[in-house]
Amino acid sequence: MPIETLQNAFSELGISNDYTVLNKFRQYMEMILEWNEKINLTAITEEEEFIKKHYIDSVICYSFPELKKAKTIIDVGTGGGFPGIPLALLFPEKQFILMDSLQKRLKVIDDLACKLEIKNVKTLHGRAEDLAHAKEHREAYDLCVSRAVANLSTLSEYCIPFIKKGGSFLAYKGIKADEEIKEAQSAIGLLGGKFLREEQVPLSEYDLDHHIIVIEKIGGTPAKYPRKAGTPSKEPLK
Numbered sequence: 001m002p003i004e005t006l007q008n009a010f011s012e013l014g015i016s017n018d019y020t021v022l023n024k025f026r027q028y029m030e031m032i033l034e035w036n037e038k039i040n041l042t043a044i045t046e047e048e049e050f051i052k053k054h055y056i057d058s059v060i061c062y063s064f065p066e067l068k069k070a071k072t073i074i075d076v077g078t079g080g081g082f083p084g085i086p087l088a089l090l091f092p093e094k095q096f097i098l099m100d101s102l103q104k105r106l107k108v109i110d111d112l113a114c115k116l117e118i119k120n121v122k123t124l125h126g127r128a129e130d131l132a133h134a135k136e137h138r139e140a141y142d143l144c145v146s147r148a149v150a151n152l153s154t155l156s157e158y159c160i161p162f163i164k165k166g167g168s169f170l171a172y173k174g175i176k177a178d179e180e181i182k183e184a185q186s187a188i189g190l191l192g193g194k195f196l197r198e199e200q201v202p203l204s205e206y207d208l209d210h211h212i213i214v215i216e217k218i219g220g221t222p223a224k225y226p227r228k229a230g231t232p233s234k235e236p237l238k
C-alpha cells in the first residue's frame with residue numbers, strides 16, 4: 001500500500017501521521033496522475049515512486065529552522081506543485097505562493113487546491129525574471145524553495161531577489177550539489193546571499209540521494225538582478 005510508505009517516512013522525519021492530512025496527500029496524488037493523462041505534469045506515473053520522489057523528497061526539510069520560522073514561502077518553478085503542495089499540507093498556518101511560467105500547470109494546481117480545500121496556497125503565473133521585479137513580490141518572502149528548475153547560479157538569480165533580508169533559500173539538489181555550490185559561490189554573493197550549509201537528510205530505505213543547499217539572504221539584491229528573461233539561463237552569473 002503506497003500510502004504506508006509515506007506514513008513510515010513521516011514517522012522517521014518526526015511528522016505526525018494525521019489521517020486527514022494523509023488523505024489529502026493521497027487524493028492530490030490520484031488527481032495529479034489523472035490530470036497527467038491530459039497535461040504533462042510529471043514523468044512519474046507509478047504511485048510508490050510518486051510518493052518517494054515527489055512527496056518524501058519535498059518534505060525532507062520538515063525540521064529545518066528556516067522552514068519552521070517562515071510565514072510566507074514562494075516555490076519557484078513549482079510545476080505540478082513540488083515541493084510547495086506537500087509543504088503546504090504539512091504547514092497549514094503558513095502562506096505558500098506557487099509560481100511557474102507554464103499557466104496550464106498552475107490551473108491544475110488551482111483546481112486541485114480548490115477541490116481539496118488547501119486554503120494556504122495561491123498560484124502565480126510568470127517568469128521569475130519578470131516577477132522578481134514586481135514591487136509586491138520583490139524581497140517579499142521569508143523563504144524561497146525550488147526543485148529541479150536550473151543550475152544553482154541561474155536558480156539563485158531567479159530566487160534570491162524574492163527573499164526578504166534575513167530570509168532563506170532552500171535549493172533542492174542532487175549528488176552534484178558540491179560542484180554547483182563552487183560554481184555559484186560568487187553569483188550568490190552578488191545577489192545578496194550567503195551559502196550557509198548543505199544538508200543530506202538520511203532516510204533508510206528510500207534511496208533518495210538528495211541534498212538541500214541552504215542560503216541566507218544577508219543583503220539587498222542590486223536592482224539590475226534578475227537580468228532580462230532568458231539571460232540567467234543563457235549566461236549564468238560567474
Ligand SMILES: C[S@@+](CC[C@H](N)C(=O)[O-])C[C@H]1O[C@@H](n2cnc3c(N)ncnc32)[C@H](O)[C@@H]1O
Pocket residue numbers: 076077078079080081082083099100101102105126127128129146147148149158
Ligand atoms: C522540471 S520542472 C520541476 C517542477 C517541480 N519543481 C518539481 O520538482 O517537480 C521545472 C519547472 O520550472 C518552470 N520554470 C523554468 N524556468 C522558469 C522561470 N524562469 N520562471 C518560472 N518558472 C520556470 C517550468 O515551467 C517547469 O514547470
